[in-house]
Amino acid sequence: MAENFNHTAGFSWLWKMAWRDARASFGKLGLFMAFIVLGIAAVVSIHSFGENLKDNIALQSKSLMGADYIIDSDQPITEKVSHIIDSLGGADASETSFSSMILFPSNGKTKLMDLRGISGGFPFYGKIETTQNDPVDFQQQNAALVDATTMLQFGLKPGDSIKFGNVTLPILGRLKSIPGSSSIFSSIAPPVLVPEYAVKSSGLIQTGSRIDYNYYFQARAGQDMKELDEKLDPVLDIENADIDTHTATSERLGRRYENFGKFLNLVAFIALLMGCIGIASSIHLYIKSKLRSVAVLKCLGVSRKQSFLIFLIQIALIGLLGGVAGTTLGVLLQQLFPAIIGNLLPFEVEITLVPEAILMGISLGFFLSLLFALQSLVGTLYVSPLEALRVINDRKNASLRARLAILLAIFVFIYLFSYFLLGDWKFAGYFVLSLLVIFGILTGTSQLFIVSVKRFFPKKASFIARQSLLNLFRPNNQTLMLVLSIGLGTFLISTLYFSRGILLKEASLDAQANSPNLILLDVQTEQAKNVSETITAEGLPVLDEIPIVTMRVAELNGKTTQELKNDSTSTINRWILNHEFRTTFRDSIIASEEIVEGRWISSFDGEGTIPVSASEDFAKDAEVSLGDTVIFNVQGVLMPTRISSLRKVDWGRVQLNFSLVFPAGALEQAPQFKVFTTKAANESQSASLQQQIVKNFPNISILDLRQILSLVEDILGKIAWLVNFMAFFCIATGIIVLIGAVRTSKYQRIKESVLLRTLGAQSGQILKIVSLEYIYLGLLGSLAGILLALVAGFLMAYFLFQSVFIPSLIPFVVIVPAICALVWLIGIFNSLEVIKSPPLQVLRKQN
Template identity: 60%
Template sequence: MQNFSTQKPGFSWLLKMAWRDGKASKRKLFLFMASIVLGIAAVVSIQSFGENLQDNIALQSKALMGADFTIDMNHPPNERVTEIMDSLGIDAQEISFASMAAFPNNTGTKFVSVRGIQGNYPFYGKLETQPQSAAEKYQDQNAALVDATVMLQLNLSVGDSIKIGEITLPILGELKEAPGSSSLFGAIAPPVIIPFEYIEKSGLIQTGSRIDYEYYFKADKITNLTVLEEKIGPQLDKEEADLDTHLSTSERLGKRYKNFGKFLNLVAFIALLLGCVGIASAINIYIKEKLTSVAVLKCLGASRKQSFLIYLIQVAFIGLLSGIIGSILGVILQYAFPYILEGLLPIEIALSISLRVILAGIVLGILMSVLFALYPLVGTLYVSPLQVLRVQENSNSKSRKALIGISMLIVLFLFLFSFWLLKDWKYSLSFIGGVLVTFAILAGIAQLFINAIRKFFPDSWSFVSRQSLRNLFRPQNQTLILILAIGIGTFLISTLYFTKDLLLAQATLDNTNTSANMILLDVQSNQTKDIAETIKNQDLPVLEAIPIVTMRVQNLNGKSVNEIREDSTSTINRWILSHEFRVTYRDSLIASESIEGGEWIPDVKNTATTEAIPISVSTNFAEDAQVEVGDLVTFNVQGVLMKTKIASTRLVDWGRMQTNFSIVFPNGVLEQAPQFHVMTTQVPDAKKSAEIQQILVKKYPNVSILDLRQVLGVIEGLLNKISWIINFMAFFSILTGIIVLLGAVRTSKYQRIKESVLLRTIGAKSNQILKIAALEYIYLGVLGSLSGILLSLISSLLLAWLAFETTFIPSWIPFGVLFPGITVLVLIIGLANSRSVIKNPPLQVLRRESV
């Protein structure tokens, strides 16, 4: 008798079966793969660019600061600080302040940041000027370097003059880049560099002037900057000075851009999730078409595990290939980021390829593909050989348990992946919760829509209209997945527009005659009357003349600030202890304030020196200083100690463009204290603004003028730039949604073709079939995009109400552009997939699609 081998097929047989079956369905599998390629590309590009950015910041941190470490303060150094700096050896120093500058050659004026530098600064990096020699010669030639943008705006040339206070200097060169200059503040107050000795000669260092003193140091090779900061930092803190090393600057900048990168990563992650939803849907249709094949395999002796592994291997291979292609695309894409982020980055980026990120992208492709394909794949375990002859539904309890287990596994993986991106478990849980809620709401809307159609089906409608509605809940319909894909993509982009509008609304000026749009700073007490007359002579109103007194916190409830600093258990915010507060006095609240607790005291007529003066503090001051109504606070008012008692706390709307204060005294206390004033007016247009600025700068060179419309222009430009970047990333989500849409339509195409062929066979015309398909896709496009926009609108309204406490006027772009645009896009894609049914005879279509 002949002996037959009973050895079971090994892994090589599974690979061959997976390969053969996959080759026969390569077109469908290609669309599955495309669903997640863009998501992986987005994640890889951001991760890779983020690593390069962190590395470049670390390498260029010295050039960003221009020194190894600095000591800075907003007052002249006292004896102790001078002693510490002398022991370290000062290599260069700088005094800086914001001021108005006049340009006699063209009668223009500009609010600038004046930097007076002494010494061979910067030690690292360089002052980039045009001509380059100007950076080396401006101190010897007693000249100025003026920001290149200002030179262009005011049509200035090298050789023209700049007037700052009482001094006039020739312009030796255009300043293109300078270490230590903030790009955001530089857009509002562009830098101007002059020799150090001219700061005093300008006459602008007066009471109330915001002056910054900075000292630059170059460390030797043996100096440990971390140890130096730990040793010297606390000593300087006590003297209201601050030590900053290039290492801490690097860390601070790294965190700032890392947080921005985290947000972009989440946007990319949404695109990846969309692709995974597409994978789950497409594999679901694919496996349903393969159930008969699975039953045949089991009839031939294949086990449940073998039939399951054949298709699992296919999906894992799709994930591997998707990860490789997505990672390559992501590496290429990162080279576009320096151009996309131009103007927002503090340094120039030298890009390199990160093998770690590429490997992570490949692993991510495999894991996401397998995890999201397990839902449909688990069904192959419960296919009976009898399904060769008949179709039967499986409701095995083991299948339900498996699905619950898979769901928990997917949620766990998503949490771990988001935790890897955010490095904070609370944010990760919030993100996962938000994603699940959004998906659940959109899925609920789709299900409600389907149920409503079934319950209230319009039997009186025409055949075409009725058939298009029936397609939405026929077997193997794609209503749920398409609404999810369309809705999430639309939700993302519309949320970005609404949020941008919400942020801009917080900084919008009212166009009324009572709203200030120009602020005059550092007005001395003896100048207020004359400046008010000058403004009125130009037919402009003087809206406010606010007195300001500078002071620091000396004691909180009897405990000195030095004691609080030394107390390691204290949770009082450190800015309270070192901040120089600018306070005012008045007898009434203003529009941006409301009493939160206690009683408002308008004036103090008879205050004995031993009594505590009643004051009002903002809620954020009370929270950070950990004080409440009735607590005592002692202030140091330029050497004079003043004992106060918190009589009330105020809720202040800091987003409103007006002069708000953390601390307000009643009338009758500070009138005789050294003070300066802030005055406000309202100018009708840019021309009038330029005229009044020229007059005031000429007569009162110490006064700085802030045109709020220019500030808002800078803020709006920055928000638009960030919005464009976020929209660029959201494009991945919507493009992924389109690919998912394509895949979903293609995977159910065979079912649609059989229905359409049947309709043609019983006499339906091509234009009727086309109308049925068109109406179905219009329903899907309208419902998906409208659901996403409305969900986004609700979330933005809640954000405005709960977080920003402001009114919200939504943008028209999501309704006027996204809604019709996405609907038309869905319609085009759907009809493009129906062309083969319309153009060819039914028998030819069936033969071709069944191959």
């Protein structure tokens, strides 16, 4: 009979059996599908948006720059650079730009803005956008285009005027966007477009002023951007200039957003893995409930392969449906991302369907369902027909080899998919290792808790307390699965909160009573006394008067910068050789500095080589140490120095910090300008001082740190929203794991409820037992997650941010109670049927 049955039963019969059994178990398998939907949605939405972002950058690279390539410099170009520009046919457009205080004569208010003086037909790609169809021909009409938001903020309209230096121009229109303008920087210093001649004749270009000179080009037919870059970049580098092609811009922007995208991909992948835990858990309980049915089928002549395939077809079908549903949800969710982080991008992202992401989502649903279900499915291969008569065989030894092979396949998949997301095998290895550590700690925590409850069980406690604790380690308990899901989701949210706090801690303006919130830049030496008097006349303190001397590295340990640039074997960071350093001189270190090597020398008597203190970052990138010599070019004068000390600098402090600090007596006679800092108690004081400074000293720029820090908090808030959004998937998947675990053990609980009622327990007592159980699980999972986040926060503060970690109580007083309440509500809601079921009804079902 068995031989004939095996011969006639084909795929059609297996499909019918799988469908009939699945239809009868729809509730359990429906939850199994829900486990993977959220994880697939998270991965697909993030990956799809990342691909859209990459494609948009590639397509819009010319529009982002407004030209095919740019030659730029932060100082007037040399004769050689001028010859190079002429050899390219001459620049098609040029720009002189810098940040400057702009005065609005109509209301007397001022604003730090990005003053861009343009001549020629820039932009060649993309366009200057204005609101309400305002004209854009500002060069022909000798007028200005002013940032639309700034005009709205200050109540300006076309026809009003702006004043910078000794130039006054009428406002032609409200500027909405222009290629080459960073949306983030524009929030601090919004752009204002004027004819280039107006900038050059404003009188604002003085010693110490940071001026950008840009020359825009349209490529000739067949001109290779990469070849042009490779040919001109080394030559221009020597002349302190640079070439930037639209292809290089595309690659640079891609890298800038790629790391953030990878991070979000990993968080989404964790959410997917949470779903996989749910898959393994639910399938384990589902298959366990089907083992007797498998034994009956084998008694009827069904082979072990056929019984295995029946359930494999079920899992594959549900996984495929879950992949389709999760992919559809992910495609819809990615539509939200541009609205959330739109102002972090220099362009608008056009969302399109990404076939690769769609195929990946569907394939993941199918493949992961099978992979994480196989551990339980292989158990059906070793079911004996005798189990139909309740004779239990030990199948563990027989299936051990298969289980180990499946476990190895799972870890290989996690590693390979991590490598796919990160593109680096080492980082993928670190991620898998970190994941194993976190999962291991959470697993160990739950097991330790179970063992502790068993060992120190309170035998004299009340009946309700004893029963609730027994539920934590009884057969079919949910402790491990729920601690993993709740703990991991809590860990993600808390880690984000702690890291955001680390970033903002040092940036708090109110952290110290004398922390400056206004910085006055480009104060000329002859203006210093009058500027100081203006600040004090406004009732504000002069916190710092810092001298600034500009210089460049001319020689490092006997090798000139030109020799080092030509040396292909040199590993010295290029920025050291090209950068114009802003340095200062003083007789003591400040609060944000700490001497880590050498000795601080406070003064120089004019004899011998000048001792200088360098930051650790400068020493590392310049490959210098104590006693090494560096010759600086101080505006044409060569100045020999030696490294006398190395400083650890806290660059996160809201104050001016320097890579190089000279002792008193070394630079007093050098050409210099000054920076003043002060602290305004409120916006009106700040506005009043700014108006006086711009009126009397138009060359001075003022940074209002309140606005900058507000922007930083806004950016961090948006990033935090995205990461929280991903953490939500982990929590939501964990909630589904919770619902599934409760539902799959529902009948076991009904039987226990009947036994308790038979012994005299009331429904209220059973409800209290269930409540305490889920409160225990919520507390254990959330506290374990937060404690892991504390460790992660400390490690990030120490190794990544070089900051002191001061944990917040917010996660403990908000996140823990919230998660406990959520777990309790779900547990009670799913247990109501258990409590309400009449004992007679349950006994009939059992029979």
